[in-house]
Amino acid sequence: NAGVTQTPKFRILKIGQSMTLQCAQDMNHNYMYWYRQDPGMGLKLIYYSVGAGITDKGEVPNGYNVSRSTTEDFPLRLELAAPSQTSVYFCASSGRARWLHFGSGTRLTVV
Amino acid sequence: GESVGLHLPTLSVQEGDNSIINCAYSNSASDYFIWYKQESGKGPQFIIDIRSNMDKRQGQRVTVLLNKTVKHLSLQIAATQPGDSAVYFCAENTEMYSGGGADGLTFGKGTHLIIQP
Numbered sequence: 001n002a003g004v005t006q007t008p009k010f011r012i013l014k015i016g017q018s019m020t021l022q023c024a025q026d027m028n029h030n031y032m033y034w035y036r037q038d039p040g041m042g043l044k045l046i047y048y049s050v051g052a053g054i055t056d057k058g059e060v061p062n063g064y065n066v067s068r069s070t071t072e073d074f075p076l077r078l079e080l081a082a083p084s085q086t087s088v089y090f091c092a093s094s095g096r097a098r099w100l101h102f103g104s105g106t107r108l109t110v111v
Numbered sequence: 112g113e114s115v116g117l118h119l120p121t122l123s124v125q126e127g128d129n130s131i132i133n134c135a136y137s138n139s140a141s142d143y144f145i146w147y148k149q150e151s152g153k154g155p156q157f158i159i160d161i162r163s164n165m166d167k168r169q170g171q172r173v174t175v176l177l178n179k180t181v182k183h184l185s186l187q188i189a190a191t192q193p194g195d196s197a198v199y200f201c202a203e204n205t206e207m208y209s210g211g212g213a214d215g216l217t218f219g220k221g222t223h224l225i226i227q228p
Binding site: 004033035040041042043044045048058090092097098099100101102103104105 | 120143145152153154155156157160200204215216217218219220221
């Protein structure tokens with residue numbers, strides 16, 4: 001199993017541009033999450049999903065959108081990128097156990 | 112504000128010594144706690160978890176202690192090795208959907224464990 005796979009690993013965006021961060025998991029987990037991690041800080045929850053077709057806002061959802069059309073995929077959409085969205089983004093999933101499996105992250109810089 | 116936090120941002124220990132990383136939480140409704148290890152440039156990696164009906168849980172070279180009275184969590188690493196150098200996060204969960212899973216974890220800021228030779 002590959003676990004949780006995130007693409008791209010790095011991206012530089014100009015202010016106002018849009019992009020989609022991809023996340024896929026092959027563990028058949030129902031629950032998926034997007035977190036952001038700012039330098040020297042812990043992780044903050046952006047959005048989460050408890051199954052295909054169901055998504056909910058986390059602590060810091062503004063400026064982001066998600067969709068969950070399949071169990072495997074949970075893309076995160078940034079519209080009108082802003083410098084405040086410069087961060088490292090982590091996708092995660094969980095199954096019966098309550099702990100999360102994390103991907104390797106996407107480092108995004110908005111200039 | 113954050114409901115989960117750590118006492119020290121950096122902890123320096125000698126190789127071979129035991130390490131103790133502390134965490135305080137404020138939500139008394141939290142019933143599940145996890146420790147993660149994050150190496151530079153990588154995603155967080157699960158180390159060990161503990162439920163609120165337990166006081167102690169041991170893994171390989173790691174022990175987690177939970178004191179619900181003072182809302183304190185600690186991670187003990189025995190015989191610290193260079194490979195233990197990382198940032199350690201505690202995380203908590205307060206809700207759970209029936210049948211398992213979670214609606215997301217709340218993370219502290221992390222403690223950077225530095226191993227001195």
